[in-house]
Amino acid sequence: MKALRIGLLGLLTLLFVSPLLFMISTSFKTRQEAGQVPPTWIPRDPTLQAYQAILNASDTPVFRWFVNSMVAASAHAVLVVITSALAAYALARLEFRGKRIVFASIVATLFVPPVILVIPNYEIVGRLFWLDTLVAVIVPTAANAFGVFFLRQFFLQLPRELEESAFLDGANQWQVFAKIALPLSLPALATLSLLSFLTNWNDFLWPVYVLFSAENQTLQAGLATLQAANSIRYDLLMAAAVVASLPVLIVFMFAQRYVIEGVSRSGLKG
């Protein structure tokens, strides 16, 4: 049983890791070696040519895309965390008329497939003059129900006594939220911001259609542009893929626990 498990896990690990290693290896190959049969695992003469060719190219400015993706994903994560935390706190702790309707309509949209929103949101974003700007990939997707649910659940689990005693000490609603509830929720806020960052960084369909200028694209949309321009220059494609994956892989390595627990907890809630 033990040997079987080790064998299985070993084989799976090979299947999971080798494509990534091959991607990294190819990004350091010359154009000739990248298209060579049979492929080599270790570059014969490692070179940065592929990176130099794409990082500042005018039609495929990968470095610029990297900056765009960083800005968009960070701004998106901040927006999601702020708006969701406020709304979730109101839904968890405050009493107001219409609370059930608000909550029910947020719940209901969990069952609405996102495809239904694509066409009308394009029209809306167009009317706001956001097309071909990063705002288009930062703001509309921030209205997701997940963050509100996730944080509401967390706020409900906080002990009420702390907040009540703060009220007795004369704190107002805002102070209780900002000074008691938020600091106690840091792990949940960290998880939500990580997941939001990752989701936005990796978003593909929407940026492909709402961003069209070469210099305004995100890395994921840019990869499609790069592939269209250099469909079999695998050295260039792998270099860009490495640039697009390294930041998230590094974040994942250091914050693995938050990401995985965030995902599995959200799954269990369902």
Place this chain on the structure above:
Amino acid sequence: MAWVFLAPYLILFVAFVLLPIVFGLWISLHSWDFTLPGKPFVGLENYKALIDSTSVTFAPFWNSMQATGIFTLFSVPLLIVIPLGVALVMNENFPGRNLFRGVFFAPYVLGVAVVGVLWRFLFDANVGLVNSVLGGLGLPDRIPWLSSLPAAWVALVAVTIWWTLGFNAVIFLAGLQDVPRELYEAASVDGATRWSQFLHVTIPGVRPVLSFVLMITIIASANMFGQSFIMTNGAPGGETETAIYYIVEQGLSSFDMGAAAAASWILTLALMAASVLVFWLFRERDGSKA
């Protein structure tokens, strides 16, 4: 006071979720081109065209629905069974467990664009690693993975498994860990084999998680877009162009937004019907058990 807390979120929610749902229906009743000033009202014409077999949009739309159906049918069972198997293997304490969990989850943190570009390279018929490895094993090594059928479906499904296995496995693993240890102990005291423990303790224990994962996997597979867009471009001849792919190309490249909005409503209704069916199937069995 509560509304001050709610306002920022609700503004976004109304503007980019509630309003678009209604607005999308409105668009679907028009001949709507984003780039043209006139958007004449056409009633149900867009819907009629999609279900009228003599119209020009009929064949491409239903071909794309079929592609989505094929992909969902083949990917979902594998995306349930394999991650559940991996979760079962991982559901014991052994050294390096978290490391393995991290390795299997890692592809999921990559975007579909990275995954697609990488695997398009690996599946390249001439210089790809997959054919080269197959050749090394003495198997056919000239397979045009991305431009022939059924190879393209095999490639698209395999890539999707590689990409999202870890996500489903992690949710299963959390579910497995919530099954009380005592139940296993009681079962083994009663002389239950590992297999009957699996059937009578594990499966009922993870049933809620199972139905949740099944639901989100069906929705994810039915929304498949990036893999086709990047890897096959719909090849060989439009057979792997999925419904989402068709809808966004129709709406946001050809700017026939009315027809695209109508198509997205039909896809949504199909998806909702599928969800209700799955929900009902799972309920039914729970009832017979009780």
